[in-house]
Amino acid sequence: MRGERQECRESWSWLPPGTNSHLVLKSNYELLIVGGSFGLREFSQIRYDAVKIKIDPELEKKLKMNKVSLESEYEKIKDSTFDDWKNVRGPRPWEDPDLLQGRNPEILKTNKTT
Numbered sequence: 001m002r003g004e005r006q007e008c009r010e011s012w013s014w015l016p017p018g019t020n021s022h023l024v025l026k027s028n029y030e031l032l033i034v035g036g037s038f039g040l041r042e043f044s045q046i047r048y049d050a051v052k053i054k055i056d057p058e059l060e061k062k063l064k065m066n067k068v069s070l071e072s073e074y075e076k077i078k079d080s081t082f083d084d085w086k087n088v089r090g091p092r093p094w095e096d097p098d099l100l101q102g103r104n105p106e107i108l109k110t111n112k113t114t
Contacts, residue, residue: 091097
């Protein structure tokens with residue numbers, strides 16, 4: 001039993017002799033818990049402070065004029081037929097987008113120059 005206690009003591013060799021290791025570890029744990037709660041309070045307060053920030057009145061007017069909702073968009077496409085709809089895959093970075101989507105690159109080049 002005495003040998004096991006000595007081995008346990010060697011694992012806490014950074015503590016000065018006669019120091020209660022449980023007290024030291026308990027104080028570190030309590031410091032972590034209390035410090036974490038204060039840190040968490042500060043970070044969560046940022047969320048509530050951000051709500052109180054006023055935005056520019058002109059931007060607010062633009063946002064209010066632009067009333068687009070999910071329901072209004074649904075009403076636009078509700079009666080649409082998708083029989084002629086074609087799923088087109090977007091180009092990968094190494095692919096030519098004009099060739100992939102069925103467009104002729106020579107025609108596009110002549111349109112750009114004119």
